[in-house]
């Protein structure tokens with residue numbers, strides 16, 4: 001049983017089978033409730049967010065379809081600036097710890113969550129994943145969500161920002177096919193741009209579609225193979241963490 | 254697929270309400286879903302049937318209401334309905350909107366039996 005989140009798997013009581021069949025007259029009332037269904041997740045996400053504020057940890061939630069290059073981006077990020085930033089990583093997959101293993105070549109501060117049948121991470125999983133990380137002086141916590149452009153965008157984890165990644169091999173129409181993930185994110189990364197010469201991917205069209213869903217979206221084009229675009233990615237990480245910190249300083253509850 | 258976890262949250266809430274207000278039975282629960290929210294009514298219904306089987310909520314009716322998406326254009330201030338998160342302003346063609354509704358996911362009411 002967890003004290004903070006009060007978990008202890010809720011079970012529903014089994015219905016009693018009544019042998020008698022007579023009907024009583026009862027007070028049959030309509031009551032208004034007005035409660036958000038994901039309140040439980042949102043409240044715990046809010047607690048995580050407070051924890052990140054208080055400990056000056058800039059938390060990012062990476063959303064994308066399977067195979068768009070999330071882990072490869074994180075590998076290159078650790079390799080290129082892992083000695084300059086203190087980064088902790090949470091890897092979300094349905095099964096296996098392959099992705100965590102890949103990242104452990106570059107950092108000890110990695111933990112894997114397996115969601116099994118679940119298609120997304122939730123705030124409760126993140127809350128417990130923090131137990132497996134070294135949080136001392138941590139600057140960034142990057143969460144690689146389960147590869148899925150639909151469900152993860154509905155479940156807040158406590159992140160400061162969501163990042164959506166779209167690789168050029170997926171086609172430029174994804175922002176319109178899966179608008180919610182783009183709508184919820186503040187940075188869109190167009191990945192694997194080293195492959196552009198081999199594809200018919202229309203970059204301008206893709207950017208246009210992204211801006212249709214989210215006119216103010218920041219967009220970075222990059223390749224984790226050639227490292228093109230990595231300066232911009234690094235600057236984004238630095239600048240956004242700075243503004244997160246100054247917001248956290250002026251943010252009182 | 255996420256409808257199952259949404260349904261679990263819904264059932265947890267129903268159970269909490271039932272205990273807190275001391276209802277002896279919940280006949281029906283009305284869920285309001287925004288038109289642009291990522292919930293498929295049929296999948297939620299299916300999850301509800303599957304997860305309530307052999308529980309205290311077997312037989313409780315799930316009523317789903319779809320809330321139309323409404324937004325105000327940030328450029329020309331026209332209030333309008335939206336068919337998608339990427340549709341343009343019907344008046345000025347802008348894509349900058351302030352969403353007013355269409356992203357809900359909430360319980361609005363229940364029909365209950367009060368313990369007297």
Ligand SMILES: Nc1nc2c(ncn2[C@@H]2O[C@H](COP(=O)(O)OP(=O)(O)OP(=O)(O)O)[C@@H](O)[C@H]2O)c(=O)[nH]1
Pocket residue numbers: 064065066067068069070071072073093099146147148191192193194195222223224225226
């Ligand atoms: N050419 C090229 N290939 C890339 C790049 N980034 C990733 N890849 C390849 O794309 C494949 C998938 O990359 P991953 O990093 O495992 O993708 P992912 O998003 O973490 O996948 P899941 O965690 O399974 O959803 C691998 O074969 C990578 O080598 C890139 O920038 N350029």
Ligand SMILES: [Mg+2]
Pocket residue numbers: 070071072099144
């Ligand atoms: Mg991965």
Ligand SMILES: [Zn+2]
Pocket residue numbers: 326327328329330331342343344345346347
């Ligand atoms: Zn307008």
